[in-house]
Amino acid sequence: MDETEIPTLFLCPISLQLMRDPVTVCTGITYDRENIERWLFSCNKNKTCPVTKQSLSHNDLTPNHTLQRVIQAWCTDNIGAQTILSPKxxxxxxxxxxxxxxxxxxxxxxxxxxxxxxxxxxxxxxxxxxxxxxxxxxxxxxxxxxxxxxxxxxxxxxxxxxxxxxxxxxxxxxxxxxxxxxxxxxxxxxxxxxxxxxxxxxxxxxxxxxxxxxxxxxxxTQLSNVTSELFVEIVRVLRDQISQEASKAALKLLVRLCSWGRNRSKAVEGGAVLVLIELLLDVSERRTCELMLIALDRLCGCAEGRAELVNHGAGVAVVSKKILRVSQVGSDRGVKILTSISRHSATPRVLHEMLLFGAVSKLCLVLQVEGSFKAKERARETLKLHSTVWRHSTCIPIPLLASYP
CATH class of the missing domain: 1.25.40 (Serine Threonine Protein Phosphatase 5, Tetratricopeptide repeat)
Incomplete structure (x- = not known):
């Protein structure tokens, strides 16, 4: 039966579905128990009536037996149901x-x-x-x-x-x-x-x-004393891609822990940099990509993290690729990672790879487009730092050379 044929009185105001267990809140509005409970007891702990927007003085739900009997009778007459689900x-x-x-x-x-x-x-x-x-x-x-x-x-x-x-x-x-x-x-x-x-x-x-x-x-103290074994398991959750919720939780946990003590080195030892680079190659969801770049930025705050990133064949390339393609947050973190590498790990090989994989071109482009002031300052500082190596390279497209500082 089409839902539009069901009397409006029988529909829950939140979900517009047939009420199975009607209950009334203190504002006098009747809802289906399952829907209003989800509203009241969710992680947001809502304290208002969804329809009237009035504050609820208490969360007591009073069963509306009269409406329950009317719905029961209507269902029996109109859809041939002898009974509907009993109230929980x-x-x-x-x-x-x-x-x-x-x-x-x-x-x-x-x-x-x-x-x-x-x-x-x-x-x-x-x-x-x-x-x-x-x-x-x-x-x-x-x-x-x-x-x-x-x-x-x-x-x-x-x-x-x-x-x-x-x-x-x-x-x-x-x-x-x-x-x-x-x-x-x-x-x-x-x-x-x-x-x-x-x-x-x-x-x-x-x-x-x-x-x-x-x-x-x-x-x-608890944040600083995390064991290396825990980082191994966090990385394994990311590698196994159990679920999107689990991956985001593992990424947020990694970001949180890597601000304390020797945790960055422990995370690198647990394989965090390598897994993040491999996942970044294919990730498309915006927030997940941002979290990965934030985590990589934290890990590049230590020498071991930077070494892992530049030694990975796709490390510099994948970070460069994400700049200006994800969001402002993603671009800011990507530029920060490249700045950290060029400042602390600038071997001739690394500088050549940054040219070859488009990192230098992306930094020039950051200066030309609208974006955060900090990202532009970092890009300008990095380009100036290695201008003798990069400025006259044929790897940089001619239109971008105009923005080279």
Whole structure:
């Protein structure tokens, strides 16, 4: 049946789909429970009514039984359905405390309890909110840390992955993650690292996202004391291309960590520069490309990173290619990388490759087009620095020579 034939009263104002479980918010507007819960309990934590834009004094959702019966009757008469989906039951906190208590008291029931929490979490957004309020975040993190400390076994790996799955979908808040990192930061990171290293693709993707979020609230000491092995696993997530979400999380984590201590050298040792260059050759998505160039810029802040880039056959070429083709952010970072190379790694071979692969021509072009002042200044400084080698080269197109400083 065409959706336009359904009475407007029966449609959820957010999604314009037939309401299955109508509930009313404090402003008097009725929505489908699943849609309004997604609005209220998403990571943005919306506090307004989507229709009236009024602030909501509370998040209580009152079932609209009258409308539910009217929709039920209309469906039976018009589309031959004897029934529509039953409203989802609202979980009570006592139902959550029971599996939490049993899991702690009876270790042999731990997996069964985790599966129960998983079922509850996937039922609805309000269930996730209820799990959060009941302290499930701390319980799930503790379960992961406990199974990690008990060594590698099939059962402990399964329990860690189930706990991680639920933890990921509960989407811990910044304050909850900060609390975890302050109390048991080392053990929590190690448990996520274990899944990143040994877990299945789906679990590794979730671990990468949670690690990124955890290190966003970590302190300077935690950020500086990251192990070389963690960088190896971050690079492996990028290489395996598990999912776009996992790749972006790994890139953001790399960018975050490479501002601290010896992390840049550790990341280079883990193969970060080589993987980023190879991925840049084919990447087309704007934000992903920007993150890769930002990460490469951070890594070129150390001698090892610059050496890896110039020793890769496509390193200079791929960075040059991305300038003026991605975005202003991408161009700025690309110019900064070339400036760093020409300032600190300017061997005759490198200078010749910069000419041959179009890096010098791109720097001249940066001076001719609209762009950021900093990028132009860096390009001008780099061209002046090696003008005796580059200025009269036939590799630079004649129209671009006019802009050579």
């Amino acid at each position: 039951s609202i979980i009570d906190q006592t139902e959550i405390f029971k599996p939490l208590f049993e899991s702690k008291k009876f270790p042999e029931k731990q997996l069964k309890c985790l599966r129960m929490l998983e079922f509850i979490a996937f039922e609805s957004e309000s269930n996730k909110n209820c799990l959060n309020s009941a302290g499930a975040i701390d319980f799930l993190a503790s379960t992961m840390m406990l199974n990690k400390s008990q060594g590698v076994s099939n059962s402990s790996a399964i329990m860690s992955e189930v706990a991680l799955e639920v933890l990921f979908h509960l989407n811990p808040s910044e304050s909850q993650l900060k609390n975890l990192m302050n109390k048991e930061g080392v053990q929590f990171v190690e448990s996520l690292f274990e899944v990143l290293k040994l877990g299945k693709f789906r679990s590794r993707a979730h671990a990468a996202v949670l690690l990124k979020s955890a290190f966003e609230v970590a302190g300077p």
